[in-house]
Amino acid sequence: MQDLVWFKSSYSDSSNPSDCVEIANTPDTVHVRDSKHTAGPRLQLSPEAWADFVPYASEG
Numbered sequence: 001m002q003d004l005v006w007f008k009s010s011y012s013d014s015s016n017p018s019d020c021v022e023i024a025n026t027p028d029t030v031h032v033r034d035s036k037h038t039a040g041p042r043l044q045l046s047p048e049a050w051a052d053f054v055p056y057a058s059e060g
Contacts, residue, residue, distance in 0.1 A: 004031055
């Protein structure tokens with residue numbers, strides 16, 4: 001697997017910076033992991049599935 005460059009949303013809670021998810025983009029996949037458990041399980045979504053998921057997750 002290639003080295004992934006992970007980043008957090010600018011909307012992450014700055015009072016608890018480890019309480020969020022991180023994503024890494026590749027051309028065909030959006031990788032998602034828990035920032036508290038970076039070696040733990042990861043989701044791998046197609047860009048289309050990610051685009052469908054984000055508005056749903058943003059609803060609160």
